[in-house]
Amino acid sequence: MTNRSGFTRKLDQYERLMRLDKPIGILLLAWPTLWALWLSGAGVPDPMVFWIFVLGVVLMRSAGCVINDYADRHFDPHVERTKNRPLAAGQVSENEALSLAAGLALLSFLLILPLRNNLVIGLSFAAVFLAVSYPFTKRFLAVPQAYLGVAFGFGIPMSYAAQLNFVPLDAWLLMLANVFWAMAYDTEYAMVDRADDLKIGIKTSAITFGQRDVAAVMACYGLTLLTLAWVGARLHLGLWFAAGLVAAAGVAAYHWTLIRDRDPARCFKAFLHNNWFGGAVFAGIAASLLHL
Numbered sequence: 080m081t082n083r084s085g086f087t088r089k090l091d092q093y094e095r096l097m098r099l100d101k102p103i104g105i106l107l108l109a110w111p112t113l114w115a116l117w118l119s120g121a122g123v124p125d126p127m128v129f130w131i132f133v134l135g136v137v138l139m140r141s142a143g144c145v146i147n148d149y150a151d152r153h154f155d156p157h158v159e160r161t162k163n164r165p166l167a168a169g170q171v172s173e174n175e176a177l178s179l180a181a182g183l184a185l186l187s188f189l190l191i192l193p194l195r196n197n198l199v200i201g202l203s204f205a206a207v208f209l210a211v212s213y214p215f216t217k218r219f220l221a222v223p224q225a226y227l228g229v230a231f232g233f234g235i236p237m238s239y240a241a242q243l244n245f246v247p248l249d250a251w252l253l254m255l256a257n258v259f260w261a262m263a264y265d266t267e268y269a270m271v272d273r274a275d276d277l278k279i280g281i282k283t284s285a286i287t288f289g290q291r292d293v294a295a296v297m298a299c300y301g302l303t304l305l306t307l308a309w310v311g312a313r314l315h316l317g318l319w320f321a322a323g324l325v326a327a328a329g330v331a332a333y334h335w336t337l338i339r340d341r342d343p344a345r346c347f348k349a350f351l352h353n354n355w356f357g358g359a360v361f362a363g364i365a366a367s368l369l370h371l
Contacts, residue, residue: 092165093179096148097141103351104144107264109136110357111257112234114364115250118314119239122368128241131194132234135187142183143210143230149176150214158275184210191241198240206233221287224269228261229254249310256306263299263331264353266292267338270346293338300331300356307360316367323363330356 098104112132116124148155148166155167165171184207191199209230216223232254239250262284269276269285270292276283288295304324311320330352337349 092170096145096165096171096176096179097183098144099141103354105137105140106354107261107357108140108231108234109133110354110361111232111253111260112136112238113361115235115238115253116242117361117364117368118249118253118310119242122365124238125242128194128238131190132238132241135190136234138183138187138190139206139210142180142187143213145176145180145183146211147214149173149180151217152176154279154281157279158272160272160275194241196241196244198244198246199237202233202237202240202246206230206237209233217281217283219282221282222262222284223282224262224265224284225258227265228258231261232257249313252306252310252313256303256310259299259303259306260353260356263296263303263334264350264356266296266299267334267346267350267353270338270341271343271350293335293341296338297331297335300328300334304328304331311367316364317370319366319370320363323359323361323366326359326363327356330359 148164152166155161155164166176213226213230216226235253236246236250239246266284269283273285285292334349337345
C-alpha cells in the first residue's frame with residue numbers, strides 16, 4: 080500500500096511539473112498549430128498529421144514546462160506563485176526533471192517519424208532547440224516573450240511542411256502574428272510577477288515596457304490582428320475570417336479592461352482568457368474555408 084501510495088504521489092508530482100493540471104499552455108500552443116493545419120490543409124487537414132501534431136503539442140509543451148522549471152529552479156523558491164512547484168519545493172530532483180524532459184522530447188520526435196518527411200524532421204530539431212533555450216533567454220533578452228512567440232509558433236511551419244512539403248510565406252506571416260500574440264499574453268502573465276522578477280533579476284517585457292506595459296500589450300494585439308488580416312487578404316478568406324478577427328478584437332478589448340489597473344489577479348485572468356482569442360481566430364479560419 081505504501082509503495083502504491085508513493086508511486087501515485089510521484090505521478091502527481093510529475094503531472095504538476097509538466098503542468099498537465101494547468102492546460103492553458105497547451106491551448107496557447109495548440110491554437111496557432113491548428114490555424115496552420117487548417118490553412119495548409121485547405122480546411123481538411125490530413126487525419127494522421129492532425130493527431131500527430133495534437134499529441135506533439137501536449138508532449139512538447141510538457142517538456143518545455145519541465146525545462147523551464149529546471150532553468151528557474153534557483154529563482155522559483157523566491158516567487159510566491161511558483162515556490163510550491165515540485166522542483167522548487169524539492170519534491171522532484173534535478174536529474175528526474177532532466178530525464179523526464181528528455182523522454183518527452185524523444186517521444187515527440189518519434190511521433191513525426193511515420194510522416195517520412197525530412198523537412199519536418201529538420202524543423203523538429205529547431206523546435207526542440209527553441210523549447211530548451213527559451214527559459215534561459217530571461218537572463219539576457221529584454222523581451223524574452225518575443226522568443227517565446229517563435230518557440231510557441233514553430234508548429235506553424237512544421238504543419239505546412241507536413242502537409243505541403245514546403246513552407247510558404249503565409250506560414251511565416253502566421254508565425255509573426257503568433258510572436259505579437261505571445262508578446263501580448265505573456266506580458267499580461269509577466270505583469271503578475273513583476274515585483275518578484277525585479278527582486279531576483281529576471282528580465283521580462285513587463286519590466287522593459289514599464290509604465291507603457293498596457294499600451295504595449297494592446298499594440299501587440301493590434302499587430303497580431305493586422306498580420307492575420309494580411310494573411311486573410313492573401314488567401315482571400317473573406318467575411319467569415321473577418322468576423323473571427325472582429326471577435327478576437329473584442330476579446331483583446333476586454334483584456335484592456337482587466338489589465339489597465341495592473342492588478343495582478345486581473346492580469347492573470349486576462350492571460351488565461353487568451354484561449355478565447357486563439358479560438359476566435361481559429362473559428363474564423365475554419366468557417367471561411369467551409370464557405371470558400
